[in-house]
Amino acid sequence: MAEKIVVTSGKGGVGKTTTSASLACGLARQGKKVAVIDFDVGLRNLDLIMGCERRVVYDFVNVINGECTLKQALIRDKRFENLHVLAASQTRDKDALTLEGVQKVLDELDADGFDFIVCDSPAGIEKGAYLAMYFADQAVVVVNPEVSSVRDSDRILGLLSSKTKRAESGERVKEHLLLTRYSPARVATGDMLSIADVQEILGLEVLGVIPEAQEVLQSSNAGVPVILDEQSAAGQAYGDAVARLLGEERPMRFTQVEKKGLLSKLFGS
């Protein structure tokens, strides 16, 4: 059975698509057969972050409507042959995705022997977000250390425990928190919620902490998921998160302020 992981957040702009792309690449790098699906109907973006935007011919809705086969719509990644992208439709019809249609596609991926299906949820708590999480076995809730994001994450955690297939059959979706855009320096000066603060408020341990870093923007500019930038702190932090998702234990990195030189110590930052 393919493990279905939804990447969700409630709030927009916190890094869901960046995270989906990096998790999918990281899992593929570990040799897993992975499909990553963009559920943001009308606002396709995962293809850009994955760097395959010019190879989109068919999309998720085409498959659901039987206008093409799933094989035709899956875009094979240029870096990993075991990684496939299913783009969102650009249609403005909000009802283009249906529960039955999504189930059909997921079942077919299951039958094709995929190990992981990463579902990139749209922002909000509307139908697209609901469909992205409905069949999930695990959820990665992306949260920024900031009041509105934390509150929305709690809302999403509530939905994960009530509006999913697992919840309806009395099981639980395995929930993970992924803290992104974290700035240890601002935490040290007391101007940003710390990892411990977010964990305490939401009652969940973090799967990973991705530091705020310019490489994230550079990577999306280039269409190369940041996890593949192994020099960058953000890329390494995503690598750690993927390893933890696969059951490995790794210490948190990049969560402390880096030691400063004598000059900056004297004159402050």
Added chain:
Amino acid sequence: MGIFDFLRQRQPNSASVAKERLRIIVAQERSARGGPDYLPMLRREILEVIRKYVHVDPDAVQINVDKDGGHDVLELTVSLPDDDASA
């Protein structure tokens, strides 16, 4: 921390303010979660009825739905003001 930092006036720690606000709102929203959709309306109307007789705060009425075995229990707590004479 630089040696000239004392010259700058530190603002109160904004992260701890954020944490406190979040703790309260998250707890409040969790308690409302999972209950029937009519609860907020029910709460508002009960409050209006009570206010005809006693002057109570808007947040004086607490409504909770608990699961107790096979059935739901609707629990209603109204905190009345200390001064009985105001009734």
